[in-house]
Amino acid sequence: MKKAIVLLLMAAMMTAFAACGGGAETSSVAETTAPAATEAPSEEETEAETEAESESESADEPQGDSNAASGDTVAQTLLQDFKDRVAADPAANTQTLADGLLTNSVIQFSGATMPVEPGLLTGFGNAEITGFKEGTMFAPMIGSIAFVGYVFELEEGADAAAFISTLETNADPRWNICVEAEETVVEQAENKVFFVMSPKSMTE
Numbered sequence: 001m002k003k004a005i006v007l008l009l010m011a012a013m014m015t016a017f018a019a020c021g022g023g024a025e026t027s028s029v030a031e032t033t034a035p036a037a038t039e040a041p042s043e044e045e046t047e048a049e050t051e052a053e054s055e056s057e058s059a060d061e062p063q064g065d066s067n068a069a070s071g072d073t074v075a076q077t078l079l080q081d082f083k084d085r086v087a088a089d090p091a092a093n094t095q096t097l098a099d100g101l102l103t104n105s106v107i108q109f110s111g112a113t114m115p116v117e118p119g120l121l122t123g124f125g126n127a128e129i130t131g132f133k134e135g136t137m138f139a140p141m142i143g144s145i146a147f148v149g150y151v152f153e154l155e156e157g158a159d160a161a162a163f164i165s166t167l168e169t170n171a172d173p174r175w176n177i178c179v180e181a182e183e184t185v186v187e188q189a190e191n192k193v194f195f196v197m198s199p200k201s202m203t204e
Contacts, residue, residue, distance in 0.1 A: 108202035127170035149196035
């Protein structure tokens with residue numbers, strides 16, 4: 001009985017291989033029997049096609065990836081991405097910005113975003129972080145990576161320099177106990193503030 005089942009399985013596999021091979025042969029025959037073009041494309045047509053392909057490729061590139069391969073650190077790459085996104089849409093809320101930052105190719109983990117309110121925030125010890133209107137944290141779903149980031153929108157007329165100083169003073173690169181962030185970056189763009197503590201590289 002077992003031999004019969006094995007033989008049936010082998011026969012099914014051989015049939016599948018034959019079907020795949022037949023398809024490939026048909027395709028290659030079709031290619032060789034296709035009529036050859038009688039005229040070579042003109043130089044103008046070739047240039048137009050090249051330009052169209054180039055524009056199509058650049059349109060498909062994700063935002064914020066331009067600095068990922070330039071030798072910048074994770075934090076510096078994300079900071080530039082943040083600035084680009086704020087410049088492109090100053091009205092974007094913190095959730096939209098944080099979600100966008102997680103799509104940057106420099107991020108090598110599965111991440112999530114979470115809205116935060118003034119008070120005790122991850123990465124700042126026992127210091128209460130206040131003075132912002134809206135905030136979103138973005139971080140890995142696995143807690144063993146030394147990475148935490150925030151995008152804050154400041155209150156109208158808030159002292160941005162004092163807010164940034166509070167973040168820098170209270171940032172604790174060893175908030176995770178098991179691991180330590182190698183770099184802390186804080187910077188303002190419009191009425192938004194970017195903050196991240198992270199490894200310098202995700203590939204090491």
